[in-house]
Every structure is written in structure tokens, then in C-alpha cells.
Amino acid sequence: MAGIDVGTHAIGSGWCVVSDANADARSRKIHFCNQWDDQPAPTAKNLSAVLLNANGDLIAWGFEARRLWLTRGESLKKEGARYFAGFKMDLAARPSTRSSGECVPSSAAASGEQGIEADEAPKRSVPTDRVTPELLTMLLRQVVRKTLEQITASGYDEDDIRWCLTVPACWSDYQKAVMRDVAKNAGLPSEDGRVLLSLEPESAAHHARVSGVRVVGDPDATGDDLMAPGARFMVVDCGGGTVDITAYENDSDGRMIEIGQSLGGRFGSDFLNRAFETDHLLDCLGDEEVLAEIKDNCPDALLHLVDQWERAKLHVTLDQDESLNLMIPSAIDRRMGAAVRRRLARRQSKVSDAIVLTPAHIHALFDKVVPGTLELIETQLREMEATRTKESGTDVILLVGGFSSSPYLQQAVKERFGARARVLVPPNPDIAVLFGAVHFCYEPQTRARRSRFTYGTAVNLPFEEGVDPEEKRYVSSDGEVTCNDRFSIYATAGQTIPTDAEVVHEYVPLEGDQKQLTFGIVATSCPDPRYVTDEGCDEIGEVVVDLRPVMRFALEERAVKVYMKFGETEIKVRTVVVQSGQEVATGVRFHSNY
Numbered sequence: 308m309a310g311i312d313v314g315t316h317a318i319g320s321g322w323c324v325v326s327d328a329n330a331d332a333r334s335r336k337i338h339f340c341n342q343w344d345d346q347p348a349p350t351a352k353n354l355s356a357v358l359l360n361a362n363g364d365l366i367a368w369g370f371e372a373r374r375l376w377l378t379r380g381e382s383l384k385k386e387g388a389r390y391f392a393g394f395k396m397d398l399a400a401r402p403s404t405r406s407s408g409e410c411v412p413s414s415a416a417a418s419g420e421q422g423i424e425a426d427e428a429p430k431r432s433v434p435t436d437r438v439t440p441e442l443l444t445m446l447l448r449q450v451v452r453k454t455l456e457q458i459t460a461s462g463y464d465e466d467d468i469r470w471c472l473t474v475p476a477c478w479s480d481y482q483k484a485v486m487r488d489v490a491k492n493a494g495l496p497s498e499d500g501r502v503l504l505s506l507e508p509e510s511a512a513h514h515a516r517v518s519g520v521r522v523v524g525d526p527d528a529t530g531d532d533l534m535a536p537g538a539r540f541m542v543v544d545c546g547g548g549t550v551d552i553t554a555y556e557n558d559s560d561g562r563m564i565e566i567g568q569s570l571g572g573r574f575g576s577d578f579l580n581r582a583f584e585t586d587h588l589l590d591c592l593g594d595e596e597v598l599a600e601i602k603d604n605c606p607d608a609l610l611h612l613v614d615q616w617e618r619a620k621l622h623v624t625l626d627q628d629e630s631l632n633l634m635i636p637s638a639i640d641r642r643m644g645a646a647v648r649r650r651l652a653r654r655q656s657k658v659s660d661a662i663v664l665t666p667a668h669i670h671a672l673f674d675k676v677v678p679g680t681l682e683l684i685e686t687q688l689r690e691m692e693a694t695r696t697k698e699s700g701t702d703v704i705l706l707v708g709g710f711s712s713s714p715y716l717q718q719a720v721k722e723r724f725g726a727r728a729r730v731l732v733p734p735n736p737d738i739a740v741l742f743g744a745v746h747f748c749y750e751p752q753t754r755a756r757r758s759r760f761t762y763g764t765a766v767n768l769p770f771e772e773g774v775d776p777e778e779k780r781y782v783s784s785d786g787e788v789t790c791n792d793r794f795s796i797y798a799t800a801g802q803t804i805p806t807d808a809e810v811v812h813e814y815v816p817l818e819g820d821q822k823q824l825t826f827g828i829v830a831t832s833c834p835d836p837r838y839v840t841d842e843g844c845d846e847i848g849e850v851v852v853d854l855r856p857v858m859r860f861a862l863e864e865r866a867v868k869v870y871m872k873f874g875e876t877e878i879k880v881r882t883v884v885v886q887s888g889q890e891v892a893t894g895v896r897f898h899s900n901y
Contacts, residue, residue: 309454310471310510310744311447312352313486315395315548316577316709318369318446319352319738320454321745322468329749332517337745339738340453345370351738355395357445361387368449377607393577396475396548397439398482440489447472447493470495471503471748473510473740476544476551477571480848480878481897487877503748504876508542508553510743511707512563513752515542515733518742520705523717523730530731531703534561540703541567541687541728543680543720544740545710548575550680552687555753556694562754564803567690569759570683574676576620576710582675583616584609591662592643593650601639608638612662623669625718631664677719684720688727702728707739755805756874758798760830764850764869765839767817768793779838783817794829794836794844798873801834806874813885815866816854824852824867828878828895848897852882860886867891 309322321339329335343353344367353369358376360366366388367375376383376390383390458468472495474486483504491497512533520530533540534557541554554567592598601609615633623631635643640660643651648659655663664672684704691702704724710716711732721730733739746752767789770780775790782788797810816824827846829839836844850869857865866885871878882893 308471308745308748309458309468310473310505310741310746310748311450311454312473312507312510312741312744313395313443313447314352314355314473314546314740315393315575316355317350317352317547318355318450319350319741320450321351321741322454322458323745323749324463325749332513332746332750335517335746335749337742338457339741340457343370345374351741353450354392355446356390356392357442358383359389359391359445363441365445365449368446373610377610380606391442393548394439394442396573398443398485440485440492443486443489444492447489447495451494469501469503469748471505471510471744473507473744474504474876475549475571476506476508476553476569477549479897483877484897503751505744505747505751506551506553506569506876507546507740508544508551508707509563509753509876510741510747511544511739512540512542512553512555512705512743513746514739514743515705515707515731516752517746518733518735518739520731520733523706523721523732531701531729533557533703533705536561537698537700538703539566539691539700540705540731541684541691542705542707543684543711545680545706545708545713545716546575546740547577547709548573550574550676550683550708550710552683554687554691556699558754560754562752564754565756566694566803567687567757570687572679572683574679574683576676576713578676579620579672580613580617582672584613587664587668587672588612588662591651591654592647594647597643597647601642604642605636605638608636611636612639616664619664620672620715621713623673624714625722627666627669627715630666631669632658632661633664634661673715673719677716680716681719681723684724688724692727704728704730706730706732707736709737711736751806753806755803758800758802758804758873760798760832761796761800761834761836762798762871762873762878763794763796763829763836763839764812764826765791765829765846766793766795766812766814766826767791768795781817784819787817789817792838792840794839794841796835797871799834800832804874807872808874809870809872811868811870813866813868815863819862822853822855822858824850824854826850828871828880828897846898848878848895850880850882851894851896853892856889856891857884857886869893 308325309320311320321337323329323335323337339351341349341351354373356372357368358366358372472490474483490502495502516533522528522530531538536557536559539556541552544551549571552570553565555563556566558564589598612633619631652659704720767781770788770790779791781791795812798804828848828850829844830847831844833843852867854865864886868883868885870881880893880895881890883890
């Protein structure tokens with residue numbers, strides 16, 4: 308069982324053997340790689356970065372790609388090379404106007420916009436680019452290769468492996484479908500059931516439930532048993548690029564039932580680094596040209612300075628009352644010039660050999676991401692509180708992901724929500740998603756999920772005089788009068804759906820010469836839409852059913868049953884011919900519009 312955490316900032320993999328010894332998740336032995344070319348220190352994840360030549364071929368990836376770009380960047384640029392990092396969330400990028408359950412684009416996050424609206428509804432999108440899937444394919448192919456080297460060296464074959472890839476909770480089915488294509492192109496198997504997709508916070512929950520948790524603010528205090536029946540917890544996955552949130556309540560068997568929304572936003576810790584580099588450094592230097600020259604001529608020194616901030620920010624507290632001094636590398640100092648140095652001295656109480664971050668500066672930087680994270684938690688906590696009963700236990704906020712190690716973030720969450728929920732952190736929260744992906748691959752513990760929208764298809768139903776508009780009247784060749792564009796509901800927004808549940812409707816072709824049925828999968832926030840053309844309804848995908856195998860039957864015998872599953876990570880569709888009981892070819896294509 309192999310899990311790959313495809314993170315915005317970093318990527319890694321882990322695996323374990325199916326055996327009696329690993330049957331209990333609490334004692335399961337997970338192997339992982341912590342040796343990567345040019346890594347600064349042993350780490351379970353490599354950088355999500357690739358370096359390409361002028362022809363688009365891979366030169367290097369991960370830490371090695373960053374080192375080459377920093378040390379040989381000028382000569383590589385002249386040769387047409389390009390460096391890409393942190394590109395995952397550009398997959399099927401959409402406009403900045405979006406709902407509370409959707410990710411915010413990098414441009415909005417960089418400017419401090421939260422992109423959170425009160426009402427959730429499908430949104431039209433711009434076409435996705437072709438570059439991001441290719442970059443993800445190159446990156447994933449390298450991690451798959453590295454993982455296979457480990458597993459095959461232990462005596463197993465490629466056919467012995469089931470894989471699991473993590474995806475953000477806020478991704479649409481279109482983005483998940485693109486990720487499946489990426490997986491196939493990266494060399495992973497295409498057979499059904501060989502590659503699973505798991506939501507990142509859901510993976511983290513699988514790890515946290517078995518690894519033990521502690522109370523924020525009291526390292527010696529243990530937290531609630533997250534595997535106990537009735538346990539209620541929200542998972543806040545604070546990564547480098549995004550913050551993703553889901554919420555669950557355990558059933559009587561201790562398996563997870565989703566009780567909240569799938570929320571996400573670009574409030575990851577990388578945006579603190581970007582804010583430090585683009586905002587604070589520019590304020591310190593006071594000259595865009597000087598900063599641009601530093602970026603172009605000594606990127607390695609700039610990286611060293613940003614890395615100082617990266618390490619320092621993990622020790623910053625909410626009540627920080629001391630300044631941070633980040634020593635200026637000599638390469639940057641030489642390019643600053645006397646005027647900039649005098650400006651620094653005036654600005655920083657005569658300090659000119661370091662970048663000084665006062666408590667006010669630190670709070671301003673953290674305000675780029677922490678308030679947005681708190682608002683997402685507030686939205687989810689209200690969802691959880693709405694489902695409480697008299698028998699419900701204490702709500703828990705579980706912080707996971709690399710940024711969850713930040714005392715500042717932990718204290719901010721506890722200060723705002725401590726009276727309403729217990730705030731917990733698992734050990735090694737930075738590897739929670741990675742290890743959780745392996746646990747999910749081994750034995751998913753999610754029993755039911757909440758439907759994000761009302762889903763259905765466009766069908767023709769009997770025309771109702773005085774109710775249906777005349778423009779929707781359809782008269783078939785045999786004279787039957789029906790109404791176009793009726794909404795055939797499969798799942799309702801907010802409905803709890805078991806992971807193994809299938810919803811089925813039976814359809815008959817309207818005309819005798821139809822060799823295929825083509826209809827859209829429609830989504831809306833409305834709980835009971837009548838027409839697929841109602842305001843807020845959006846076609847998110849298309850289903851095509853091949854009828855050629857049954858054309859020899861009478862029209863009424865060509866009925867098909869269309870089954871849909873909404874309880875898994877992805878929407879799945881299959882079709883069965885009623886007359887024969889056999890499945891027929893069914894193609895599903897999702898659109899990039901929600």
C-alpha cells in the first residue's frame with residue numbers, strides 16, 4: 308500500500324506491507340524516503356519543483372532543481388531553461404470570485420484577499436492551462452520511480468502495489484479527473500481500484516486517529532481518543548500552499564462520517580515567505596530596482612535570507628514582544644549601496660547589517676494568512692455546531708500539516724475557539740497527510756461523506772399543463788408530449804451519503820434512432836430544483852451511454868439504469884441495460900466550471 312502526498316510546496320511517498328503485523332493501524336510500520344539529492348537535511352518530502360530545458364525536457368527536480376537554478380541560473384536562463392515550483396494549485400485555475408468551499412487563487416492570496424462568500428454555488432471558469440498537468444506528471448513520475456525503487460528492492464513487483472494520491476478538499480471533480488490523467492501519464496496503473504484519491508485533511512485524520520494527539524498549550528496533556536465512537540473533530544490541514552478543512556463524527560464502530568463542508572483557501576505558510584520577500588524586504592530596501600537586482604544576481608543569498616525567516620517564524624508566538632534580527636548575507640550587502648544602508652539604519656535604530664522584524668512587522672506578516680484560516684475554521688465550526696445533539700461530545704479542532712507547528716497559529720486558534728472546542732495537534736504534524744495516505748490506502752475509515760451540491764441529470768418528464776412553460780414542451784416522433792430540462796435528482800446538498808451507496812434512475816431513449824444517450828451532470832446549491840436551467844444550476848460533466856448493443860430491441864426495451872456514487876472522493880457513474888442486465892460503455896467527462 309503506497310501513498311503519495313502531492314503537496315503544493317513538497318511531495319513525498321510512504322508504503323507498507325499488507326500483513327497480520329500491520330493489520331492494527333496503531334502499530335503499522337510505514338516506510339518512507341528521507342534521502343533526496345541536495346536536501347539541506349533529512350526530510351520525508353522533496354520540493355515540488357522541476358527544472359526544464361528549452362525543449363521542455365526535465366533537467367532536475369526537487370532540491371536538486373532549486374540548487375541548480377540558484378547556482379547556475381544565469382547560464383541556464385541563457386540556454387532557455389525554466390524553473391517551476393509550487394504550481395499544483397494552478398491546475399484548472401479559476402476566477403477569484405468563488406465560494407467558501409473553494410480555493411483562492413495565488414494572486415488574490417498574495418494581495419491579502421480571502422475570496423470567501425456567504426453562499427456556495429458552482430462557478431464558471433476560465434479554461435485550464437496545459438502546462439500544469441505536464442509539470443505535475445513530470446514531478447509525480449520521479450516520485451513514483453523513487454518509490455518503486457524502494458518497494459521492488461524489498462522483493463515486491465509493481466503489480467503488488469495499490470496506490471493512493473492526496474488531493475485538496477476544495478478540488479472539483481474536474482480537477483480530480485485531471486489528476487487521474489496525471490497519475491496514468493506518470494506511470495501509475497489505470498485499472499479500477501489500483502489508484503485511490505484521498506482528500507488531504509481526510510488522510511491527515513487517518514494518521515492523527517492512530518498516532519496520538521496532545522492539547523495545544525499543554526504538551527504533557529493527551530487529547531481525546533479520535534477513534535472512539537461519537538468523537539467529533541475538525542481537521543485543519545495547514546500546508547505550504549493551502550489550508551484544507553473537513554469535519555467528522557465517528558459512528559458506533561469508530562468509522563468517520565463527514566459532518567461539515569469541504570473548505571479550502573490559499574493561506575499556507577509559503578505566503579508568509581512571499582509576504583516577507585515582496586512586502587517587508589521592499590519596505591526595508593525602499594527601491595524595487597535594488598530588490599530586482601538582488602533577485603537576478605544573487606538568488607542563493609536571497610534564499611538564505613528567506614530561509615532564516617522560514618526557521619524563525621516557527622518559533623514566533625502570538626504575544627511576541629521581541630524583534631527578530633535576520634543577518635543580511637554579504638552578497639546582498641554588497642549590492643545594497645550606501646543609500647539603502649543609511650535607509651536601513653534610520654529605519655531600524657542604527658542596525659544596517661540585519662533585517663529587523665519588530666513585533667508589529669511580524670503580526671503584519673502573519674495577518675496575511677492567519678485571519679483567513681480562522682474564518683475558514685469559524686465556518687466549519689458553525690457547521691459542526693448545527694449538527695450537535697444533547698448526546699454529542701466535545702468538538703475538537705485538530706491542527707495538522709507543517710504550518711500547524713507554528714506556536715503563533717496554534718495560539719491564535721486556541722484564543723479564538725478554545726471556549727468552543729478542544730484544540731489538538733498530533734506528533735509530527737508535517738507528515739500527517741503522507742502517513743495518512745498510506746493508512747487510507749490500506750483501509751479507508753470513512754463511512755459516509757456529505758454531498759457538496761445537489762447533483763442530478765437533465766431528463767424529459769411528462770409535461771404538466773399550467774406548470775411547465777410552453778418553450779420546454781417536446782413532442783416526440785410518436786406523439787408523446789414531455790417537458791425538456793427537468794432536473795432528475797441523485798443527491799441533495801448537505802445529504803450524508805455512505806461511501807458504498809449507489810443511487811439509480813432508469814431512463815428510456817426518446818427517439819428510436821438514438822444510438823447513444825448523452826446527458827449532463829448538473830450541480831446546484833438549491834435543494835429541490837425543477838429545471839436544470841434554473842438560476843444557480845451548472846452542468847459540471849457529461850455522461851455518454853452507448854446504445855448500439857441494444858438497437859435490435861424495441862424502444863421500450865432499451866431502458867438503461869444509470870448508477871451514480873457520491874460517497875467516495877470522486878463521483879462515479881456506471882450504466883446497465885435493463886433488458887440484458889449487462890453494463891454498457893459509459894463515458895464521463897467533467898467540465899472545469901465548479
